Amino acid sequence: MFRRVTSLLARPIISAGRARSFSTDLPANPTADSAFVDAWKKVVPNTDPPKTPLAFMKPRPPTPSSIPSKLTVNFVLPYASELSAKEVDMVIIPATTGHMGVLPGHVATIAELKPGVLSVHEGNDTTKYFISSGFAFIHANSYADIIAVEAVPLDQIDASLVQKGLAEFTQKLSSASTDLEKAEAQIGVDVHSALNSALTG
Structure with a gap:
């Protein structure tokens, strides 16, 4: 039994030469996952396969060779989209590790959010929201996805x-x-x- 367990642990988790794909590396034509569709048709040939997430997601632009001048922000709640592909200069998020400023070219990061102020800076204008909690996903291609459980403009x-x-x-x-x-x-x-x-x- 012990040998069987150790031999399973010794197997590589990712096969050699096969890199793991990330959200910034979606295929250029994400209409369907061809391997899934082929497998589906073998099992249920008379029924159309369900859509996979790739059918709904737009491919992100590749990581640019130089740092762009703007940060593209998506700020969403469970019931609304506050900002959608909005180009801004900077956002400051209330992460559990402290307030974090995010500029174009920020290193890819996932941050848990705590109750606090989210500041969106665009030129001389600053919009502030109070958020209860959530997560921020900072991508290497200067995109930031901020998902909050609840948010309200600070002035309200x-x-x-x-x-x-x-x-x-x-x-x-x-x-x-x-x-x-x-x-x-x-x-x-x-x-x-x-x-x-x-x-x-």
Whole structure:
């Protein structure tokens, strides 16, 4: 048994000479995954195969040889698209590791987002959103995909309601008796504290 397990572990995970593809390397014609379609037709010849993600995704431009002057940003929520292929100078995202500025030519990165302010800089104009959480995917070809659970323009937030919510969740945290109540109250305190900092700072 031990030999069988070690021999399985010794096998290479990726076959030699076969590089793993990334989202920036989609094929020029992503209408269908031909290997999947061929396999489907062998099993179910009388039914059209379902669409694969490649049928819906536009291929990203290749990584340029020189750094472009603009960063292309897609900023989406589960129910809306705030920015779609918007060319900007810079974005500053509230990553869990700290605020991170993203310029054209940024190294490919995946960052988890925490409650805080997302700033979108375009010339002399800056648009600020408060986001609750999410992820940012920075691609090597100067594209940034920012996916947030919830977001609202900073100028639409009522400071008095933030103070009221912070007081309520702080009181709930001090009186919480179960782990679930403590966790829910702590999330409320964290979000309202971040909202308060965004409005005052």
